[in-house]
Amino acid sequence: xxxxxxxxxxxxxxxxxxxxxxxxxxxxxxxxxxxxxxxxxxxxxxxxxxxxxxxxxxxxxxxx
Numbered sequence: 928x929x930x931x932x933x934x935x936x937x938x939x940x941x942x943x944x945x946x947x948x949x950x951x952x953x954x955x956x957x958x959x960x961x962x963x964x965x966x967x968x969x970x971x972x973x974x975x976x977x978x979x980x981x982x983x984x985x986x987x988x989x990x991x
Contacts, residue, residue, distance in 0.1 A: 933969055934959070958984055 936955055940948040958964045964984055971977045 934965070954986060 936959070938948065938951055938955070940951075961984075964980070967980045968977060971980055
């Protein structure tokens with residue numbers, strides 16, 4: 928679409944965790960559409976801040 932990329936997500940998991948991998952991809956995909964989530968992620972300056980945003984937004988069932 929010619930637009931700049933501001934966030935890139937890479938998820939690595941073992942083959943034995945395929946269901947959890949897909950569940951996490953669904954969650955990230957859904958969260959990425961939320962304007963508030965986008966804003967908080969883009970404002971994060973460190974990996975620790977990004978992890979904090981992810982943990983705050985993660986569903987209770989998310990164990991990652």
